[in-house]
Amino acid sequence: MAGKGKGKGKPPPKGPGGGQRMMRVRVKTAAKRSTSSARWLERQLNDPYVVAAKREGFRSRAAYKLLEMDDKYRILKPGQRVVDLGAAPGGWSQIAADRVKSIDGRGQVVAIDYLGMEPLAGVEIVELDFNDPDAETKLKSMLRDGGADVVLSDMAAPTVGHTNTDHLRIMALAESAAYFAFDVLAPGGTFVCKVFQGGTEKDLLEVLKKSFAVVRHVKPPASRSDSAELYVVATGFRGRPGDEDPDESTK
Ligand SMILES: C[S@@+](CC[C@H](N)C(=O)[O-])C[C@H]1O[C@@H](n2cnc3c(N)ncnc32)[C@H](O)[C@@H]1O
Numbered sequence: 001m002a003g004k005g006k007g008k009g010k011p012p013p014k015g016p017g018g019g020q021r022m023m024r025v026r027v028k029t030a031a032k033r034s035t036s037s038a039r040w041l042e043r044q045l046n047d048p049y050v051v052a053a054k055r056e057g058f059r060s061r062a063a064y065k066l067l068e069m070d071d072k073y074r075i076l077k078p079g080q081r082v083v084d085l086g087a088a089p090g091g092w093s094q095i096a097a098d099r100v101k102s103i104d105g106r107g108q109v110v111a112i113d114y115l116g117m118e119p120l121a122g123v124e125i126v127e128l129d130f131n132d133p134d135a136e137t138k139l140k141s142m143l144r145d146g147g148a149d150v151v152l153s154d155m156a157a158p159t160v161g162h163t164n165t166d167h168l169r170i171m172a173l174a175e176s177a178a179y180f181a182f183d184v185l186a187p188g189g190t191f192v193c194k195v196f197q198g199g200t201e202k203d204l205l206e207v208l209k210k211s212f213a214v215v216r217h218v219k220p221p222a223s224r225s226d227s228a229e230l231y232v233v234a235t236g237f238r239g240r241p242g243d244e245d246p247d248e249s250t251k
Helices: 035-045 048-056 063-073 091-100 135-142 163-184 202-211
Strands: 081-085 108-113 123-127 148-153 185-196 212-218 229-237
Touching (some): 048 063, 063 091, 081 091, 091 108, 091 123, 108 135, 135 163, 163 185, 163 202, 202 212, 202 229
Parallel strands (some): 081 108, 081 148
Antiparallel strands (some): 185 229, 212 229
16 A cells, blocks of 8 residues: 555555544643634544554545545456545545556546646656646646546645635635546546535536436545535546547438
């Protein structure tokens, strides 16, 4: 396993708590600590996924979201080329590297984030804003044969607390991720992307439905129930919208 080399790539049975009840930790509000930061700390200390991620050497609790989606939908296979958009601190890249066997040089994982990321075995890291005009060319130049089998996007801009603004920002990232996926995915490829409750925007969903055999909205158990996040899992890439053979479409 990548990272600290401890994880087996799966949480223990019956969820990350291994079926055992965790002792609840209470955090007192010290003079210097605000009530909201005490609440955040208490939630972290009592979150079985945070505890399991630490124990298994995963860089984020988010790693379990991809793990759960992959266990259910068999997204990642040995030898595949994967792009991980918004990869820091690297939980999803760890799972991808383990499952496509990029550590053994079989598959490939290319990860991008504007935040710095510690090196990770089997992962090629690009520190760049995905919206940078050079980002797409850079990623394509790094991918074997210039293409990918799986495009993952867990990109999220920092929330401002204004629901409509946060929704618009995450959907703009999802749309750029989708159009990048249309450009790089090989036939049969998969696109996994964070969206917001209410699902993918109607226009984007229409395009995805035309371009992929199956499009699902998934809320993995590791995604907090009080979070509006959701993932779109699109499998069986059929080609970029508008790329149909003109002779075929007139038949
Ligand atoms: C929820 S975190 C990803 C967690 C990651 N999947 C993991 O398992 O460790 C979202 C990431 O998206 C990144 N991000 C947001 N907008 C981005 C952009 N325009 N370009 C690159 N990265 C971006 C953020 O910096 C952040 O690290």
